Amino acid sequence: MNKFAFFTEKGARGLAKRTLSIMLLIFCVCCVRLCAEDTSPAEAQVMREKFVAESKKYVGSPYVLGAIGPDKFDCSGLVYHCSRESLKKQLPRTAKALYNYCRIVPDKDKEIGDLLFFKTNNTAPITHVGIYIGNNQFISAISDGPNTGVIISSLKQDYWKPKYVACGQFLPSGKQKGRSNDSDFEEEDFIDDEESSGSGSGSAGSNVSFKGSSFYNPEGEGLDVLAADASLFCDWSLISPNSFMFQWRGIDLHTNVRYTKWALEPGFGLGLRWNYGMGVFQMPLMFSATVNDYFRFYAGPVVTFGNARMMVTDEEVKASVFPGIIGVSLSTPALTIGKAKGQVVQDISYTVFNKPDNSALSFTNSVSAGLVLFTGIRVTLGVGSLFNK
Numbered sequence: 001m002n003k004f005a006f007f008t009e010k011g012a013r014g015l016a017k018r019t020l021s022i023m024l025l026i027f028c029v030c031c032v033r034l035c036a037e038d039t040s041p042a043e044a045q046v047m048r049e050k051f052v053a054e055s056k057k058y059v060g061s062p063y064v065l066g067a068i069g070p071d072k073f074d075c076s077g078l079v080y081h082c083s084r085e086s087l088k089k090q091l092p093r094t095a096k097a098l099y100n101y102c103r104i105v106p107d108k109d110k111e112i113g114d115l116l117f118f119k120t121n122n123t124a125p126i127t128h129v130g131i132y133i134g135n136n137q138f139i140s141a142i143s144d145g146p147n148t149g150v151i152i153s154s155l156k157q158d159y160w161k162p163k164y165v166a167c168g169q170f171l172p173s174g175k176q177k178g179r180s181n182d183s184d185f186e187e188e189d190f191i192d193d194e195e196s197s198g199s200g201s202g203s204a205g206s207n208v209s210f211k212g213s214s215f216y217n218p219e220g221e222g223l224d225v226l227a228a229d230a231s232l233f234c235d236w237s238l239i240s241p242n243s244f245m246f247q248w249r250g251i252d253l254h255t256n257v258r259y260t261k262w263a264l265e266p267g268f269g270l271g272l273r274w275n276y277g278m279g280v281f282q283m284p285l286m287f288s289a290t291v292n293d294y295f296r297f298y299a300g301p302v303v304t305f306g307n308a309r310m311m312v313t314d315e316e317v318k319a320s321v322f323p324g325i326i327g328v329s330l331s332t333p334a335l336t337i338g339k340a341k342g343q344v345v346q347d348i349s350y351t352v353f354n355k356p357d358n359s360a361l362s363f364t365n366s367v368s369a370g371l372v373l374f375t376g377i378r379v380t381l382g383v384g385s386l387f388n389k
Contacts, residue, residue: 045174047087048113054086055131055139061150063141068093073141073150075129079115082131083170089339090224090385091170093217095129100293101214102168103336110167111174116140116155118163126165170336213293214334214341215260215382224384225261230254231329231345233376237277240312241368247311249372250276257383258290265290269298271325278317278353278369280306284325293343296329302351310369317361317369320352331378339385347374 039047055078064072069081076095083091092101099117110116116138118128130140136155142148145159153160215227235249251274258267271284281304288298302324308317327349334341353369355361361369 039172041172041174041176044172047171048111048174050086051082051113051171052131052133052139054082055133055150058082058150059139059152061141063143063149065143074143075141078139078141078150079129079131087171089170090382092214093224096124096126097214097216098129098170099126099166099168100216101336102170104166104168107167109173109175111169113171113174115168115170117165117168118160119165120163128163132167213260213265213290215258215380216263216265217260218263222384223386224382225259226257226383227260227265227380228255228257228383229378229380231256231374231376231378233345233347233374235273235275235277235372235374237368237372239364239368239371241310241315241365242312247277250274252374252376254286256286256288258288260382275308275351277311277372278308278319280304280308280319282319282351284351286325293334294331296331297327298329299326300324308353308369310365315365316356317353317365318356318358320354323352325349325351327374334380339381341380343378343380345374345376345378349374 058069058073058078058081061069062072063074065074066077067073068077073081076093076098079098080091080093083089092098095117098115102115105114110132112132112134114132116130116132117126118130119125120127128140130138130153132138133152137152138155139150139152141150142153155161155164213227217225231252231254233252233254235252237247237249238244240247253272254269255271256267256269258265267288267290269286269288271282271286273282273284275282283303283305284300285303286298286300288296290296301322302319303321304319308319309315310317327347329345329347331343331345334343349372351370351372353361353366360366
């Protein structure tokens, strides 16, 4: 290695280490902020009452498809506007996206400020959303019928009873232990078993959709159409050139920004990877497609620093730039706290290595060198929500 090459590689390594340190710091700050946004039931109740009070201001406003206020609305536009005005909180823009975003709760646990979801026709599982205001009543923007625009309706009405699907929460619970803030609720009055049987009572997005994530925002503008995430992984594998056993392979930090206006959300990401197993530092550049909150596919070139060697045998190999990496990311349902979502993530990734002369490795060596499992956590934020006042 000549002197110039030595200093070039040394500088690249230093830059990579500094970049990794900065990104780890940003990731930790996001996690601390996520954990710090804990809200007491009393504080949550105030937030809910502010949200409901804001929605009541617009009763009588006309319905206009795609409108988000301040003087006209569609159903999800009313929710979107009221949340931004009263809570400074950015929500998804469509009824379906709101349903995926919320934590679906049993009907007996509904509270004022929760969102109620309906299926009013056969075009989609969720077509309408309203804001629950207590006493089996909700506010929503209605497009047709004897009364249109922003009106107050009852869940006991014959029109709404069979169309009700589920109740979703995007705010923390305001209930004190052992108390209910809606004593007039009568579950048997309006639940339609057939419609609500698929909604479940677990976490948000219990019905898996393959048309966008909970950040999917087809009518968004500006920064509202971007979502960013950071993932911290521990890498491991089970296959070495001559054995089948657990082996630690290093650590990874992945960042990704994606465009949420399309159902198959395209994105671009950068990875910082200390590949302990192969003795190199790598920077994958990943083009991704996020199918929904649970599945992501990615692929792209990989820049490698250092001389790669096989585990156990210490045989010299060469990292490929392109083709570089291909993988799939599998995530658990999200925990929503404040503006962010946290998930446990399991990636299955294959990175290409060749012989020093660029010929292909044997199948066993190729799998041993390149097939790695990443287990870690991911924090996701809507970019537009960072700039809301």
